[in-house]
Amino acid sequence: MTLDGELAKRMYSDMWRIRLFEEEANRQTGLGNVVGTLHLYCGEEAVGVGICAHLRDDDYILGTHRSHGHCLAKGALMDDMMAELFGKETGTCSGKGGSMHVADLSKNILGANGIVAGGIGPATGTAMATKIRGTHQVSVCFFGDGAAARGPFHEGILMGSLWKLPVVYVCENNGYQQWVRRENVAVVDSVATMAASYGIPGVSVDGQNIVEVYEAAEEAIDRARRGEGPTLIEARTYRYFGHSLGDREEYRTREEVDEWRNNRDPINIFRGYMSERQWLTEREDEEIQAAAKEDVAAAVKFADESAYPPLEAAHTDVLDTEWRVDA
Amino acid sequence: MSTLTIRDALHDAIHEEMERDESVFVIGEDVVAHGGPYTVTEGIAERFPDRIFETPIAEAGIVGVGVGAAMAGMRPVVEIMYLDFITCAMDEVVNQAAKMRYMTGGQASVPLVIRLPCGLGRYIAAQHSQIMESWFMHVPGLQVVVPSTPKDAKGLLKTAVRSPDPVLFFEYKRIYTAEGEVPDEEYLIPFGEAETKREGEDVTVVAVGPMVGKALKAGVILEDDGYDIEVVDPRTLSPLDTETIRASVGKTGRAVICEEDSSFAGTGAEIAAMIAENCFKDLQAPVVRVGMPHVPMPFAPPLADSVVPQVDSVVDAVRRVMA
Ligand SMILES: Cc1ncc(C[n+]2csc(CCOP(=O)(O)OP(=O)(O)O)c2C)c(N)n1
Ligand SMILES: [Mg+2]
Numbered sequence: 001m002t003l004d005g006e007l008a009k010r011m012y013s014d015m016w017r018i019r020l021f022e023e024e025a026n027r028q029t030g031l032g033n034v035v036g037t038l039h040l041y042c043g044e045e046a047v048g049v050g051i052c053a054h055l056r057d058d059d060y061i062l063g064t065h066r067s068h069g070h071c072l073a074k075g076a077l078m079d080d081m082m083a084e085l086f087g088k089e090t091g092t093c094s095g096k097g098g099s100m101h102v103a104d105l106s107k108n109i110l111g112a113n114g115i116v117a118g119g120i121g122p123a124t125g126t127a128m129a130t131k132i133r134g135t136h137q138v139s140v141c142f143f144g145d146g147a148a149a150r151g152p153f154h155e156g157i158l159m160g161s162l163w164k165l166p167v168v169y170v171c172e173n174n175g176y177q178q179w180v181r182r183e184n185v186a187v188v189d190s191v192a193t194m195a196a197s198y199g200i201p202g203v204s205v206d207g208q209n210i211v212e213v214y215e216a217a218e219e220a221i222d223r224a225r226r227g228e229g230p231t232l233i234e235a236r237t238y239r240y241f242g243h244s245l246g247d248r249e250e251y252r253t254r255e256e257v258d259e260w261r262n263n264r265d266p267i268n269i270f271r272g273y274m275s276e277r278q279w280l281t282e283r284e285d286e287e288i289q290a291a292a293k294e295d296v297a298a299a300v301k302f303a304d305e306s307a308y309p310p311l312e313a314a315h316t317d318v319l320d321t322e323w324r325v326d327a
Numbered sequence: 328m329s330t331l332t333i334r335d336a337l338h339d340a341i342h343e344e345m346e347r348d349e350s351v352f353v354i355g356e357d358v359v360a361h362g363g364p365y366t367v368t369e370g371i372a373e374r375f376p377d378r379i380f381e382t383p384i385a386e387a388g389i390v391g392v393g394v395g396a397a398m399a400g401m402r403p404v405v406e407i408m409y410l411d412f413i414t415c416a417m418d419e420v421v422n423q424a425a426k427m428r429y430m431t432g433g434q435a436s437v438p439l440v441i442r443l444p445c446g447l448g449r450y451i452a453a454q455h456s457q458i459m460e461s462w463f464m465h466v467p468g469l470q471v472v473v474p475s476t477p478k479d480a481k482g483l484l485k486t487a488v489r490s491p492d493p494v495l496f497f498e499y500k501r502i503y504t505a506e507g508e509v510p511d512e513e514y515l516i517p518f519g520e521a522e523t524k525r526e527g528e529d530v531t532v533v534a535v536g537p538m539v540g541k542a543l544k545a546g547v548i549l550e551d552d553g554y555d556i557e558v559v560d561p562r563t564l565s566p567l568d569t570e571t572i573r574a575s576v577g578k579t580g581r582a583v584i585c586e587e588d589s590s591f592a593g594t595g596a597e598i599a600a601m602i603a604e605n606c607f608k609d610l611q612a613p614v615v616r617v618g619m620p621h622v623p624m625p626f627a628p629p630l631a632d633s634v635v636p637q638v639d640s641v642v643d644a645v646r647r648v649m650a
Contacts, residue, residue: 060399094432105434110398115422121391122423128392129399132352132377139395152418155388162383317433318467319566320491325515 001054003214005279009288011053011210012274015045015267016292018069021078022241024296025068025085025099029245033304034085038099041069043240046266047172048073050213051140051233054221060108060126060139062119065100066172066239067112070142076104082299088306095309096317108137117147120156120169127160127167131227138224139167145234146177148191157232161198164229168220171234172207178243179251192234200230207235208266211273238264329511333474334503336481337367337442341404343513344488345375348402351488352378354389355406355442363406365444365503386412390419390441397439398427402488410445410497411457424493425468439493440484446537446587447635448500453623456631458588460535463495464565464597470518471565473497475539477507479562482516490518499537499587519566523575527557530645531575531582533598534558538585538617538636545641554649564594572598573605580611583644587635590618612648617641 001007022042028034041048044066052061052073063070071081076092084091085099092104103111110126113119123141130137147153148171160167171191175182188194195202203220205212213235220231238260242249249257274280331339345351352375353368359381362369371379382389386407393403407413413420420441427435447456463469472487472494474480480498487494524539525546534542542558549556559575561568576582582602584595595616602614617636625631 062395091432093430093434096432097430101430103431103434105398105431110395110435111427111431113423115418118418118423121388121419122395122398124388125392125395125397125403126399127395128380129396129401132396132401152387152391155383155385156391158383158385159388159392163380317429317431319428319470320436323491325486325489325517 001218003211005277007053008274008279009284011049012270012280013288013292014049014073015210015270016289017078017295018045018048018072019267020292020296021072021299022068024300025082026241028085028300035087036098037244039066039244040239040241041066043260043266044172044174044207044237045069046210046213046270047170047207047235047237048142050210051170051217053214054217055138055140058108058137060110060123060137061142062110062123062126062139063112063142064116064119064144065112065114066144067102067142068099071102071104071109071112074109075107076102076109078295078299079302080104083303083306086303086306087308088303089309089313090302090306094313096313117143117150117152119143120147120152123167124156124160124165127165128163131163131165136225137166138221140170141167142170142172144177145171145173145175145182145186145191147171148194149185157198157230160230161200164227166224166227167230168224169230169232171232172237173234174237174239176239176243176251179247181251190234192232195232200232202232202234204234204236207237208264208269210266210270328508330506331477331509332504332506333477333480334365334367336477336509337484337498338369340481340484341368341371342374344485345371345378350400351402351404352380353404353406354380354382354393356382356384356408358406364408365500367442368406386415387419390416391423393439393441394419394423394427394437397437398435402438403440404488405439405441407441407443409455410443410459411454413441413443413459420469421466425466428492429468436491437493438491440487440496441494442496442498444498444500446499446501447624447631450626450628450631452626456624460497460564460588461593461597464594468492469565470494470563471497472518472563473536474562475502475536475560477505477509479516481509482514483562486515486518497536502537502540505540516562518563519568521559521561521568521571523557523571524560525556525558527555527579529554529579529581530556530648531572531579532556532558532641532645533572533582533584534560535564535586535594537587538641541636541638542585542641544638545645548638548642549645552646554645556645569601569605572602576602576606577609580609581648582614583617583641583648584614585617585636585641588619589621590616591621593618615644615648617644
């Protein structure tokens with residue numbers, strides 16, 4: 001799919017929707033409406049949006065603790081997601097998952113995941129399921145650079161490659177693993193180089209440049225859909241907020257954050273790209289932002305007005321209690 | 328009826344379920360080359376070559392793949408070569424498979440079966456002989472199944488494959504070759520339904536897995552003492568059929584709980600507590616547990632044999648509660 005003005009506008013709008021959703025979610029923690037923790041995606045929007053732009057509705061995505069952006073990019077409803085963050089019964093998971101477990105199975109969004117690298121094996125498994133059925137669906141697994149240290153990264157990608165499964169492994173390398181700089185705990189700079197161990201292509205792209213992400217994603221997703229096996233994409237990116245709520249951020253400087261925010265912001269970069277091609281007027285830009293803002297406000301209203309789940313909900317959905325064997 | 332071993336009953340269950348449902352597939356180490364170490368999956372590669380996956384030695388990957396495939400509507404039957412190795416995939420079992428339905432508010436179903444050859448077999452010491460039912464009983468969202476006869480093995484495994492939620496299926500190595508009658512026609516055994524394997528009046532013996540056979544033998548010996556024991560086989564430890572156990576203890580007023588695993592914080596502890604909470608007034612003697620001492624499995628055969636509860640252990644325990 002060539003990137004044209006229409007598609008670019010949709011992607012640009014998705015980036016804004018994620019940016020504003022995240023900023024608002026953060027604000028709602030200050031108001032006490034969102035409790036627990038949040039891992040915000042601001043700064044990394046180009047990755048989720050650039051990848052998901054190529055996905056069919058029936059393709060699968062699996063994510064991480066930092067997956068609000070992935071879910072929105074794959075089409076989860078903002079209302080339901082905000083309600084989930086509020087812990088309300090109208091949430092994507094009826095208030096039983098929260099920020100780290102947002103999932104919408106009706107859109108094959110199999111879920112954020114609170115365990116670093118926890119989605120890699122399961123994403124390989126959804127790919128196996130679709131390969132057995134011959135449906136040419138693609139599975140995408142998002143994970144952070146921290147996940148590349150864990151065993152399931154190795155085991156999952158090994159099997160994905162062994163059986164040439166239709167899966168794309170997307171590493172969002174933001175240079176930090178919680179409060180630790182990647183270089184303090186990693187021995188290779190680029191996660192993409194690790195692909196060589198599994199005999200699959202490894203590509204490193206500038207995750208702030210959505211066009212680069214989009215192009216790499218196209219090749220990887222097409223390859224997977226053709227049955228030629230997985231690709232490991234590394235997107236170099238950066239998170240603007242702390243790792244999660246209450247991060248004192250002593251491990252990085254204000255200047256470093258400002259440098260990325262001011263000079264490497266994925267939304268600004270894409271705006272520049274679109275303006276150069278006359279794909280975006282100032283008016284359209286304003287409209288896109290205003291619409292995203294409205295959607296976010298509506299989502300907050302929806303979440304706010306929704307009820308908490310009834311207390312008996314704590315006791316359901318452990319097992320399917322309706323199920324009986326036809327003995 | 329046909330006479331089958333547990334191994335053959337399991338083998339037949341998998342074949343029949345694969346025949347019936349195209350979404351069933353087998354995945355595990357050496358499952359093609361050797362049919363697994365206990366040859367349970369022998370012949371599947373010839374019959375269903377596209378639905379059996381022989382994996383690298385990567386337990387976390389195997390179970391992880393199983394979880395994802397199950398969430399995408401398949402019915403994976405995972406074999407973990409030895410139960411002991413499931414510890415390498417604890418995240419996939421406990422954080423992923425078990426919690427998916429709950430965390431997604433009921434959207435996700437993980438119809439995953441994990442087969443786990445367990446317990447003392449040949450003498451292969453502490454890392455190849457464990458039993459860990461109670462670990463998984465403790466995790467909401469998992470079902471723990473422990474057959475003791477070929478008939479139960481087949482019926483329970485077929486049910487496990489059809490279950491919409493994850494199942495940990497414990498196969499005791501020492502009883503793979505135990506024979507028994509198996510119906511020729513199709514049958515399923517529901518979870519959460521204990522079977523009383525012997526009726527009796529004096530003592531309720533709740534026995535798990537291979538302890539069922541040992542308890543039945545003990546029952547014959549104890550007849551000479553004039554004691555008539557009732558042997559209840561829970562068959563599934565989670566869900567647990569507390570009703571059958573309670574009714575039996577209500578009748579006998581005495582309970583002995585037998586498992587091959589360590590008693591400490593084990594299956595028997597849960598059942599004993601349940602009996603104490605529900606049958607206190609019926610009890611005429613303290614509940615007694617029979618199990619392994621709280622040690623890893625030793626290697627030397629005399630040591631290993633000394634820690635695994637035997638027929639005599641059941642006999643002694645019954646005499647104690649009758650004294
Ligand atoms: C197995 C596991 N270990 C530790 C954690 C705690 N934890 C959550 S996120 C995180 C850092 C992850 O870093 P990375 O994978 O690079 O993702 P990022 O947060 O940078 O997006 C850690 C240590 C966890 N959730 N799971
Ligand atoms: Mg990181």
